[in-house]
Amino acid sequence: MSQLPKQPSESPVPTSADVARLAGVSRATVSYVLNNNPTMRISEPTRRRVREAARDLGYVPHAAARSLRAGHTRMVLLPTGHLPEGPLYRHFLQELQAGLRGLDYTVVQYGSAGLGADEAARAWAELRPVAVVAPAGLALTAYGIAVLHRSGAKAVITLGPHPVEGAHGLVLDQREVGGRAASHLLERGHRRIGVVMPRERATVPFAVPRLEGVRRVARPAGARIEELDLAYDEADAAGLAARWRALGLDSVFAYNDEYAMLLMRAFQDAGISVPAEAAVIGADDLMLGRLLRPRLSTVRMALATGQPLAELIDRLVQHPGGEPEHHELLRAVAVPRDST
Amino acid sequence: MSQLPKQPSESPVPTSADVARLAGVSRATVSYVLNNNPTMRISEPTRRRVREAARDLGYVPHAAARSLRAGHTRMVLLPTGHLPEGPLYRHFLQELQAGLRGLDYTVVQYGSAGLGADEAARAWAELRPVAVVAPAGLALTAYGIAVLHRSGAKAVITLGPHPVEGAHGLVLDQREVGGRAASHLLERGHRRIGVVMPRERATVPFAVPRLEGVRRVARPAGARIEELDLAYDEADAAGLAARWRALGLDSVFAYNDEYAMLLMRAFQDAGISVPAEAAVIGADDLMLGRLLRPRLSTVRMALATGQPLAELIDRLVQHPGGEPEHHELLRAVAVPRDST
DNA sequence: TTGAAAGCGGTACCAT
DNA sequence: ATGGTACCGCTTTCAA
Numbered sequence: 183m184s185q186l187p188k189q190p191s192e193s194p195v196p197t198s199a200d201v202a203r204l205a206g207v208s209r210a211t212v213s214y215v216l217n218n219n220p221t222m223r224i225s226e227p228t229r230r231r232v233r234e235a236a237r238d239l240g241y242v243p244h245a246a247a248r249s250l251r252a253g254h255t256r257m258v259l260l261p262t263g264h265l266p267e268g269p270l271y272r273h274f275l276q277e278l279q280a281g282l283r284g285l286d287y288t289v290v291q292y293g294s295a296g297l298g299a300d301e302a303a304r305a306w307a308e309l310r311p312v313a314v315v316a317p318a319g320l321a322l323t324a325y326g327i328a329v330l331h332r333s334g335a336k337a338v339i340t341l342g343p344h345p346v347e348g349a350h351g352l353v354l355d356q357r358e359v360g361g362r363a364a365s366h367l368l369e370r371g372h373r374r375i376g377v378v379m380p381r382e383r384a385t386v387p388f389a390v391p392r393l394e395g396v397r398r399v400a401r402p403a404g405a406r407i408e409e410l411d412l413a414y415d416e417a418d419a420a421g422l423a424a425r426w427r428a429l430g431l432d433s434v435f436a437y438n439d440e441y442a443m444l445l446m447r448a449f450q451d452a453g454i455s456v457p458a459e460a461a462v463i464g465a466d467d468l469m470l471g472r473l474l475r476p477r478l479s480t481v482r483m484a485l486a487t488g489q490p491l492a493e494l495i496d497r498l499v500q501h502p503g504g505e506p507e508h509h510e511l512l513r514a515v516a517v518p519r520d521s522t
Numbered sequence: 523m524s525q526l527p528k529q530p531s532e533s534p535v536p537t538s539a540d541v542a543r544l545a546g547v548s549r550a551t552v553s554y555v556l557n558n559n560p561t562m563r564i565s566e567p568t569r570r571r572v573r574e575a576a577r578d579l580g581y582v583p584h585a586a587a588r589s590l591r592a593g594h595t596r597m598v599l600l601p602t603g604h605l606p607e608g609p610l611y612r613h614f615l616q617e618l619q620a621g622l623r624g625l626d627y628t629v630v631q632y633g634s635a636g637l638g639a640d641e642a643a644r645a646w647a648e649l650r651p652v653a654v655v656a657p658a659g660l661a662l663t664a665y666g667i668a669v670l671h672r673s674g675a676k677a678v679i680t681l682g683p684h685p686v687e688g689a690h691g692l693v694l695d696q697r698e699v700g701g702r703a704a705s706h707l708l709e710r711g712h713r714r715i716g717v718v719m720p721r722e723r724a725t726v727p728f729a730v731p732r733l734e735g736v737r738r739v740a741r742p743a744g745a746r747i748e749e750l751d752l753a754y755d756e757a758d759a760a761g762l763a764a765r766w767r768a769l770g771l772d773s774v775f776a777y778n779d780e781y782a783m784l785l786m787r788a789f790q791d792a793g794i795s796v797p798a799e800a801a802v803i804g805a806d807d808l809m810l811g812r813l814l815r816p817r818l819s820t821v822r823m824a825l826a827t828g829q830p831l832a833e834l835i836d837r838l839v840q841h842p843g844g845e846p847e848h849h850e851l852l853r854a855v856a857v858p859r860d861s862t
Numbered sequence: 863t864t865g866a867a868a869g870c871g872g873t874a875c876c877a878t
Numbered sequence: 879a880t881g882g883t884a885c886c887g888c889t890t891t892c893a894a
Contacts, residue, residue, distance in 0.1 A: 195650075195674045197887055208865045213889055221890095225863065240672040245648040246586035246595075247887035250870050255586075262631070267612070279633035288645075291602070291631035293619040305628075308585040310535075332580040334535045416812065440809070447813040469780070470810055472756060473787040537871055548881045553873055561874095563879060587871035590886050865894080871886105878881075 196239040205235035212236075216243070245288075249310070254334065258287045258495065259311035261294045261302065263320050268466070270485055274511075277488025278315075284489075285496050287312075299323045307333035313499050315352070318342025318387045322349065337498035343391045350498060351508040352491065356388050358514045360395025362481045363435040363463050364405075366516035372433035372461055373405045378441050381413040389437055392465075396435060410434065412441060419448035426454055432461065433522065439464035439471045439480055446474060446521065461522040465514075476520035486511040536579040545575035552576075556583070589650070594674060598627045598835065599651035601634045601642065603660050608806070610825055614851075617828025618655075624829075625836050627652075639663045647673035653839050655692070658682025658727050662689065677838035683731045690838060691848040692831065696728050698854045700735025702821045703775040703803050704745075706856040712773035712801055713745045718781050721753040729777055732805075736775060750774065752781060759788035766794055772801065773862065779804035779811045779820055786814060786861065801862040805854075816860035826851040 198216075202209045207228060214222040215232040235241075249255040260275070279289045292309070294302045299321030306314055307329050314335055316322045322340055327348045330338050338349045345351025360377070367375055377393050393409065400407050408431055412422055422445065436442035442464030449460050456462055456476055463479045464471060471478035486509075494509065538556075542549045547568060554562040555572040575581075589595040600615070619629045632649070634642045639661030646654055647669050654675055656662045662680055667688045670678050678689045685691025700717070707715055717733050733749065740747050748771055752758055762785065776782035782804030789800050796802055796816055803819040804811060811818035826849075834849065 193672065195672065198889095199887080209888075210866080210890075211864060214864090217889085219889090223863065228863080240669055242644050242647040242669060242673050244590070244650060244887050246590050246650065247870090248889075250584070250586045250590055250872090250886095251888050251890085253870065267609075269607075272607075276633075276635060280636060283633070283636075289633045291633070293616075293623070293629045293631070295616060296620060296623075304582050307582040310584060310586065329580055329582060332533065332535065333582050414809065443810060443813055469754065470783060473783055538873095539871080549872075550874080550882080551880060554880090557873085559874090565879065568879080584871050587886090588873080590870095590888090591872050591874085593886065863894105866892090868889105868891085870888090873885090875884085876882090878879100 196241045198241070198243070200239055201232065201235045201241050204239060205231040207232060255310050255312055256287045257309060257311045258282050258289050258313045258315065259306055259309060260289060260291045260315050260317075261306060261320050262291050262317065263293075263295045270466070270483060274485040274488055278491055279488070281489040281492025282495065285492055287492075287496075294320060300325055300329070302326070303329045306330065307335070310334050313337040313339065313495055315339045315341050315495070316349075318354075319384075322346050324348055336500075336502040337495060339495065339498070343387055345506070345508050348506065350506050353508055353510050354485070354512040355510055356391035356512070357395030357398065358512055359465050359481050359483060360392035360397075360435065361399045362395075362514045362516045363392075363465065364396040364399040366463060366479065366481075366518060367433045367435065367461060367522065368400065368403050368405060370433075370461065370522050372522075373403070374408075374431045374433070375400060375405055376408045376410045376429065376431045376434035378410050378412045378434060378437040378445065380437055380441060381411055381418075385437065392435075392437065406431075412437075412445070414441065414444065416444070416448070419444045420451065423448035423452040423454060426452070426460060432459075433457075434460060434462055436462055436464050439466045439468040439478060442478055442480070442521075443470060443474060446478065457520070457522050463516070463522050467517055471519070474521070479519045479522040480517050481514050482517050484513045484515075486513075536581045538581070538583070540579055541572065541575045541581050544579060545571040547572060595650050595652055596627050597649060597651045598622050598629050598653045598655065599646050599649060600629060600631045600655050600657075601646060601660050602631050602657065603633075603635045610806075610823060614825040614828055618831055619828070621829040621832025622835065625832055627832075627836075634660060640665055640669070642666070643669045646670060647675070650674050653677040653679065653835055655679045655681055655835070656689075658694075659724075662686050664688055676840075676842040677835060679835065679838070683727055685846070685848045688846065690846050693848055693850050694825070694852040695850055696731035696852070697735030697738065698852055699805050699821050699823060700732035700737075700775065701739045702735075702854045702856045703732075703805065704736040704739040706803060706819065706821075706858060707773045707775065707801060707862065708740065708743050708745060710773075710801065710862050712862075713743070714748070714771045714773070715740060715745055716748045716750045716769065716771045716774035718750050718752045718774060718777040718785065720777055720781060721751055721758075725777065732775075732777065746771075752777075752785070754781065754784065756784070756788070759784045760791065763788040763792035763794060766792070766800060772799075773797075774800060774802055776802055776804050779806045779808040779818060782818055782820070782861075783810060783814060786818065797860070797862050803856070803862050807857055811859070814861070819859045819862040820857045821854050822857050824853045824855075826853075 198212045202212045303326030340346045341352045465481040467482035538552045542552045643666030680686045681692045805821040807820045807822035
């Protein structure tokens with residue numbers, strides 16, 4: 183087999199015209215054969231000649247030219263600011279991508295960190311995606327939504343803690359997480375609950391609704407809620423542990439398992455007993471929670487499977503123009519262990 | 523016909539011809555103005571009319587049409603099988619993307635999980651990227667590399683534990699990690715070293731070279747190396763702890779901090795003292811290692827900053843055809859704490 | 863059964 | 879200072 187493009191700098195990229203020439207047919211025939219167009223009946227010998235020519239030349243069709251002619255793409259754009267964190271979310275995206283590819287969409291993640299809201303929307307629109315799934319934290323304004331629709335996007339979908347006006351929404355309602363944690367603490371008799379608010383900016387879209395979820399559950403029960411700022415380092419945790427008794431709290435929802443572990447260690451080093459003096463509950467159900475002593479109570483989360491959501495997106499693309507739909511993806515359940 | 527107020531379903535996408543018509547100029551002029559083409563001198567009133575028309579129509583240029591005409595793209599393709607794990611790698615990719623965007627490249631991640639090697643390469647080639655950065659675990663065969671080059675890619679770059687023949691390589695040599703761990707254990711007098719090999723498939727591309735790194739350092743020192751299969755669950759860890767004394771080892775490199783923590787807990791539950799009976803070292807320098815008792819020794823890794831690598835890629839694109847270059851990105855250093 | 867040709871949305875050369 | 883127009887690669891009528 184003659185391979186190896188020794189002149190990668192100046193070997194021309196083969197086009198369907200090259201294939202046609204080599205096979206001794208017209209470009210139209212090449213297109214019919216390679217796309218298995220059933221409306222045209224092409225003889226078997228011709229088909230073979232075309233396929234062989236394509237293979238010999240290493241021909242790959244030009245996606246831009248194709249979609250330009252077609253007047254539309256099958257690209258689903260998934261803008262990413264900071265890449266997603268956590269195995270749960272990663273797995274979900276994985277499934278969603280696989281599902282969409284199974285429906286013959288091309289899934290493309292487009293790094294948009296550092297772009298302004300409208301700037302980003304225009305950059306996305308240049309690619310003429312048929313659908314956009316924009317995660318939380320990426321700006322999606324009314325203007326941006328309009329630009330995307332005008333550029334031919336059939337479905338504009340947000341993916342995050344709460345839906346955005348004018349777009350469809352895949353909702354991961356973090357309030358549910360806080361709510362489950364609070365319910366669990368209330369059941370165990372705690373009424374003076376601290377809620378860790380990480381100082382790290384990236385957590386804000388999650389931390390704020392989790393706090394709101396705690397409040398929503400705790401208020402009717404007459405519990406006291408106290409916000410506790412905490413950076414993810416040992417010194418800050420030690421500081422909080424030192425202030426703990428003065429705070430007059432009996433329990434804490436630590437935002438997630440990692441902050442919970444940090445805090446629990448600080449409590450133990452400060453001689454504050456868990457759960458007697460401070461009940462601690464995290465979230466995420468990480469393996470490490472089971473390895474701690476006492477074993478960490480947590481809120482386990484599960485996301486909807488990606489496959490049905492791929493079908494949902496497909497439906498929104500095929501029947502655009504309906505009212506914005508919102509779908510809740512997140513399920514949360516408290517996992518009681520020994521730290522509460 | 524039920525026309526919705528927004529009528530998003532049938533509003534035609536505005537083109538440069540629409541802008542030209544509205545502004546009362548030709549399409550050429552529109553192009554000159556919107557691209558700030560300096561070779562053409564366009565009067566200020568005309569410029570303003572064009573810009574206003576574009577804004578009023580919500581005009582966004584069509585990237586596919588542009589690159590079709592230009593004959594090339596400025597797209598850097600970053601195929602992803604499973605999305606990247608770990609804050610280190612995430613941060614690195616983030617930087618790389620930002621750097622490339624600063625050099626006016628469009629960075630696109632293309633989900634390729636579940637595609638065969640050649641299938642994937644053809645799918646990438648359809649997009650006519652100017653460069654491809656393929657992470658480890660994604661098939662990149664000689665055929666695939668050839669296809670990409672023939673489709674116009676100026677630089678094909680692998681990103682992983684070892685370079686691939688015929689492509690440039692950004693190398694994250696995991697052997698260094700194992701080597702540092704082994705050196706540290708040897709320095710502390712250990713000569714019978716277990717090496718955890720996670721049963722989870724996704725870790726293989728990392729675990730195997732790490733083991734090799736351990737061997738390379740330990741062999742000249744006459745140390746004994748034993749592979750220890752371990753799944754990431756408590757039961758399996760307990761089993762390994764139960765066998766520990768029979769194994770006759772004095773120390774273990776636990777693949778990373780998470781497996782190290784799992785194993786350390788199992789040792790402690792089985793009454794095996796760390797580090798006296800079993801020295802444990804992990805890797806990744808996660809915060810949680812500092813929270814354990816004894817504090818976990820680890821191997822800290824650092825990746826090269828993304829900005830210079832973006833410039834490297836830019837150079838490879840602008841001067842293609844050179845010999846494949848390999849650049850080592852990973853730096854590793856042992857962090858001694860109390861578990862060894 | 864196959865081929866000729868129009869046209870998708872931009873850009874850039876050549877006239878005017 | 880602007881406009882006319884050929885062309886990038888591909889698909890898809892319409893004719894032959």
